[in-house]
Amino acid sequence: MNRLSWFNAVSLTLGFAFLYIPMVILIIFSFNESKLVTVWAGFSTKWYGELIRNQAFLDAAWVTLRVAVFSSTLATILGTMAAYVLVRGGRFLGRTLFSGMIYAPLVMPEVITGLSLLLLFIGVGLDRGVFTVVLAHTTFSMCYVSVVVSSRLITFDRSLEEAALDLGCSPAQAFRLVTLPIIAPAVISGWLLAFTLSLDDLVIASFTTGPSATTLPIKIFSAVRLGVSPEINALSTLMIALVTVGVITASLVTKRAMVRQKQEEQAAARAA
Amino acid sequence: MIQFRNVTKRFGQFTAIDDLSIDIFEREFFALLGPSGCGKTTMMRMLAGFETPTEGVILLSGQDIDPIPPNKRAVNMMFQSYALFPHLSVWENIAFGLKRAKMPKQDLKERVEEMLRLTRLEQFAHRKPHQISGGQRQRVALARSLAKAPKLLLLDEPLGALDKKLRQDTQFELMDIQEKTGTTFVIVTHDQEEAMTVASRVAVMDHGRIVQADTPAKIYETPNSVYVADFIGDVNIIEGRATPNDGETYRIDWAEGQEPLTATSAHPFEKGQACHFAIRPEKVTISSERPADAANAVQGKVHDIAYLGNLSTYHVELANGTIMKAQSANTRRISRRSYTWEDPVWLSWTATAGVLLAD
Amino acid sequence: MRRFVLIAIPYLWLLALFLVPFFIVLKISLSDAAIARPPYIPQFDWAEGIWAFVRELDFENFIFLTEDALYWKAYLSSVKIALISTALTLLVGYPIAYGMARAPEEWRPTLMMLVILPFWTSFLIRVYAWMGILSNEGYLNQFLMWTGIISEPLIILNTPAAVYIGIVYTYLPFMILPIYAALDRLDGSLIEAAEDLGCSRAQAFWLVTIPLSRPGIIAGCFLVMIPVIGEFVIPSLLGGSGTLMIGKVLWEEFFSNRDWPVASAVAVVLLLILVIPIVLFQRNQQKQAEAEQ
Numbered sequence: 001m002n003r004l005s006w007f008n009a010v011s012l013t014l015g016f017a018f019l020y021i022p023m024v025i026l027i028i029f030s031f032n033e034s035k036l037v038t039v040w041a042g043f044s045t046k047w048y049g050e051l052i053r054n055q056a057f058l059d060a061a062w063v064t065l066r067v068a069v070f071s072s073t074l075a076t077i078l079g080t081m082a083a084y085v086l087v088r089g090g091r092f093l094g095r096t097l098f099s100g101m102i103y104a105p106l107v108m109p110e111v112i113t114g115l116s117l118l119l120l121f122i123g124v125g126l127d128r129g130v131f132t133v134v135l136a137h138t139t140f141s142m143c144y145v146s147v148v149v150s151s152r153l154i155t156f157d158r159s160l161e162e163a164a165l166d167l168g169c170s171p172a173q174a175f176r177l178v179t180l181p182i183i184a185p186a187v188i189s190g191w192l193l194a195f196t197l198s199l200d201d202l203v204i205a206s207f208t209t210g211p212s213a214t215t216l217p218i219k220i221f222s223a224v225r226l227g228v229s230p231e232i233n234a235l236s237t238l239m240i241a242l243v244t245v246g247v248i249t250a251s252l253v254t255k256r257a258m259v260r261q262k263q264e265e266q267a268a269a270r271a272a
Numbered sequence: 273m274i275q276f277r278n279v280t281k282r283f284g285q286f287t288a289i290d291d292l293s294i295d296i297f298e299r300e301f302f303a304l305l306g307p308s309g310c311g312k313t314t315m316m317r318m319l320a321g322f323e324t325p326t327e328g329v330i331l332l333s334g335q336d337i338d339p340i341p342p343n344k345r346a347v348n349m350m351f352q353s354y355a356l357f358p359h360l361s362v363w364e365n366i367a368f369g370l371k372r373a374k375m376p377k378q379d380l381k382e383r384v385e386e387m388l389r390l391t392r393l394e395q396f397a398h399r400k401p402h403q404i405s406g407g408q409r410q411r412v413a414l415a416r417s418l419a420k421a422p423k424l425l426l427l428d429e430p431l432g433a434l435d436k437k438l439r440q441d442t443q444f445e446l447m448d449i450q451e452k453t454g455t456t457f458v459i460v461t462h463d464q465e466e467a468m469t470v471a472s473r474v475a476v477m478d479h480g481r482i483v484q485a486d487t488p489a490k491i492y493e494t495p496n497s498v499y500v501a502d503f504i505g506d507v508n509i510i511e512g513r514a515t516p517n518d519g520e521t522y523r524i525d526w527a528e529g530q531e532p533l534t535a536t537s538a539h540p541f542e543k544g545q546a547c548h549f550a551i552r553p554e555k556v557t558i559s560s561e562r563p564a565d566a567a568n569a570v571q572g573k574v575h576d577i578a579y580l581g582n583l584s585t586y587h588v589e590l591a592n593g594t595i596m597k598a599q600s601a602n603t604r605r606i607s608r609r610s611y612t613w614e615d616p617v618w619l620s621w622t623a624t625a626g627v628l629l630a631d
Numbered sequence: 632m633r634r635f636v637l638i639a640i641p642y643l644w645l646l647a648l649f650l651v652p653f654f655i656v657l658k659i660s661l662s663d664a665a666i667a668r669p670p671y672i673p674q675f676d677w678a679e680g681i682w683a684f685v686r687e688l689d690f691e692n693f694i695f696l697t698e699d700a701l702y703w704k705a706y707l708s709s710v711k712i713a714l715i716s717t718a719l720t721l722l723v724g725y726p727i728a729y730g731m732a733r734a735p736e737e738w739r740p741t742l743m744m745l746v747i748l749p750f751w752t753s754f755l756i757r758v759y760a761w762m763g764i765l766s767n768e769g770y771l772n773q774f775l776m777w778t779g780i781i782s783e784p785l786i787i788l789n790t791p792a793a794v795y796i797g798i799v800y801t802y803l804p805f806m807i808l809p810i811y812a813a814l815d816r817l818d819g820s821l822i823e824a825a826e827d828l829g830c831s832r833a834q835a836f837w838l839v840t841i842p843l844s845r846p847g848i849i850a851g852c853f854l855v856m857i858p859v860i861g862e863f864v865i866p867s868l869l870g871g872s873g874t875l876m877i878g879k880v881l882w883e884e885f886f887s888n889r890d891w892p893v894a895s896a897v898a899v900v901l902l903l904i905l906v907i908p909i910v911l912f913q914r915n916q917q918k919q920a921e922a923e924q
Contacts, residue, residue, distance in 0.1 A: 008734065015726065022764055023749070078641050107905075109863075110858075116898070162342070164357075168369050199753070203863055232759065264403045268408075271405060
């Protein structure tokens with residue numbers, strides 16, 4: 001079983017080629033000299049220069065970053081609370097409705113979420129802008145956070161919390177001193193997920209934003225509608241590079257920690 | 273020190289504890305013994321404060337503990353999974369409860385070191401729980417729950433996760449620590465051997481009730497019911513009908529065409545009352561000739577022999593098909609064993625060797 | 632008290648920002664369009680009371696949806712595209728997941744990361760990447776003409792084919808991950824047992840592997856199909872004017888025609904279509920969670 005059969009080798013190669021070739025092409029052509037994106041005319045980084053000088057993109061990036069930081073932080077707090085209520089809250093009135101509202105946004109088409117939130121904001125007379133986008137992003141990404149955190153809480157040994165209570169903690173102290181440090185990795189990955197979701201979102205942001213706050217995906221979308229452009233290629237390359245570095249670092253860190261823990265456990269077992 | 277007064281606990285339709293009353297005394301090592309689902313863990317969790325009784329009261333030093341939340345009780349618990357905080361070192365785990373009690377730094381340090389000495393963990397103080405072995409983790413859990421010097425320590429299957437050899441060593445260690453600290457220990461276990469070894473008093477539980485609570489020796493020698501006799505150790509049970517002789521001895525008719533048995537009982541039986549006669553295998557003597565002076569003797573043939581090293585258990589088939597077990601110490605080498613399969617043998621015991629139990 | 636606050640905060644947040652907006656959509660879908668700001672005449676006013684609302688109630692926006700062929704064609708074609716692309720994604724994704732589960736142990740974390748990596752990169756960028764590949768003078772056509780397989784450029788961009796490619800590409804991780812999770816749990820000795828009992832390789836795969844990975848397949852299919860029905864970005868960037876999808880129709884109704892009541896009615900009907908798969912999906916997940924416990 002430990003050698004790949006030729007069939008598996010072929011399917012993996014083709015599959016990953018399919019997943020990665022489009023991105024590789026995008027990255028290569030971001031260094032293309034020519035304005036005509038489909039014709040290679042020599043290596044150049046000039047589109048990156050253009051990008052940095054493009055004030056509209058910089059403004060949009062700044063708006064997006066602000067929205068992502070605020071909404072993911074808020075979503076992490078609310079989502080962790082929601083996960084805790086779902087897993088540890090016991091029975092309360094409307095629990096089914098609550099868990100339904102947590103899971104439904106995960107599969108809800110973005111056009112519907114966006115439309116309904118917009119109509120709400122107009123209904124209550126909120127001026128649309130960064131604030132409304134933050135509210136919208138918080139709402140849908142808190143559900144993702146709560147799914148990530150609650151799957152960790154389910155496997156969490158409840159007697160750890162009871163031990164903390166037994167040793168004199170108030171419930172709030174038990175959460176702060178025991179539960180939170182242990183589920184921290186899940187909370188952090190929830191935050192990262194919320195952050196990228198907010199960074200990526202086009203549809204909900206388009207509905208809920210106003211003229212003052214154009215996010216980067218909205219900007220990219222309106223540029224891309226007109227066709228492929230080398231500047232967008234450069235921007236995409238930067239974003240892909242950022243995500244790749246982030247994901248690889250995160251997976252290396254967790255892998256190292258896991259290997260170390262395993263080694264230490266084995267050492268302890270041998271010593272006994 | 274602890275009094276359960278008519279305590280009942282229900283989870284929905286299910287009754288976990290059924291109108292239970294018992295006293296647990298100071299400095300006692302008390303074991304709750306029973307199969308899983310008998311309610312022993314629920315009793316412990318009520319003492320710790322994680323469950324509240326549906327009916328009845330629990331008194332600790334004469335005070336109703338129901339309104340006191342777990343974090344304010346002078347009761348500590350050692351969890352079955354140990355529940356060591358994985359993000360804290362051994363030292364910090366032991367200090368955890370003391371810090372919550374706002375103990376001054378110097379005293380705290382001394383107390384933690386005292387606990388580390390008591391459990392022989394000094395050299396592991398700065399390791400994390402995953403860096404130590406199972407037996408060491410068990411000791412950290414014990415040290416942590418003893419650090420606050422609770423009036424009462426609850427131990428939920430404390431040795432369940434250890435292998436057999438380590439478990440036996442740790443049992444004696446637990447008894448040692450209990451004696452040194454003078455804390456009242458209440459241990460929950462399903463392992464009868466463990467309960468018998470460590471506890472000064474054992475309560476055998478079944479379906480939310482305590483069937484019998486007594487010293488290990490009394491529980492073993494004079495069980496008050498078939499359930500207890502069967503749950504603790506190995507036993508032969510013979511069904512029959514009792515007829516009072518003079519004094520405290522009874523005649524038991526147990527099978528057609530068989531000599532009746534004779535047994536003593538402190539508990540009175542009426543003439544013809546159905547009874548169970550229970551006798552431990554090691555109290556049954558096996559011999560090839562009928563012993564002249566035995567109060568009871570039955571004949572049979574060897575059906576099976578289980579050789580356990582120090583002991584051999586003989587399964588002897590009696591004339592009516594009943595299998596009876598007899599145990600004898602192997603004081604000689606195996607090659608000179610006197611009985612083998614299909615040998616006709618006599619089983620005998622004295623009138624006081626067994627107990628007579630009502631239905 | 633503290634428990635109450637803990638429950639109330641996320642609860643109220645979701646009620647206010649998730650549930651209430653739906654009722655607003657429902658309400659507006661029942662009102663009349665107007666050229667104003669906001670561009671609709673509210674049909675429901677608490678002051679007038681429920682009876683006034685019911686008396687005036689009409690479903691003209693919904694009737695409009697049934698009368699104009701554009702809408703029901705868009706719904707139908709969304710569902711059709713979702714079904715076909717889900718099947719395609721399964722066909723592409725299953726062999727990859729299978730290959731991953733059979734790969735040497737030490738490769739698996741890396742393979743896993745390679746599948747997740749695109750998921751973290753911007754959806755929009757991944758769709759955009761295909762625009763350059765599929766266009767008439769795009770890289771694919773250049774490559775095919777260079778190899779001499781074709782002499783005329785293929786027209787792929789702005790056709791349904793491009794939409795299928797885009798969907799398979801972007802939703803592939805959602806299909807691979809649950810199937811991989813199911814296959815990874817599968818005990819290898821089961822297949823050996825099947826072969827020992829006389830199955831051929833192919834029979835063992837068909838009779839043991841496929842049924843045991845079914846929960847993963849079902850989860851993957853729902854995870855792809857449900858969001859694809861309401862997809863907007865892919866049809867609008869790759870599908871051109873020829874591809875009808877309801878997400879795009881809703882967007883245009885809202886942003887271009889500014890007919891909010893009709894857009895809301897479109898959303899309500901879309902939601903009704905999605906209720907069935909969503910409920911089925913939830914039930915599948917629940918069953919799986921129970922089986923694991």
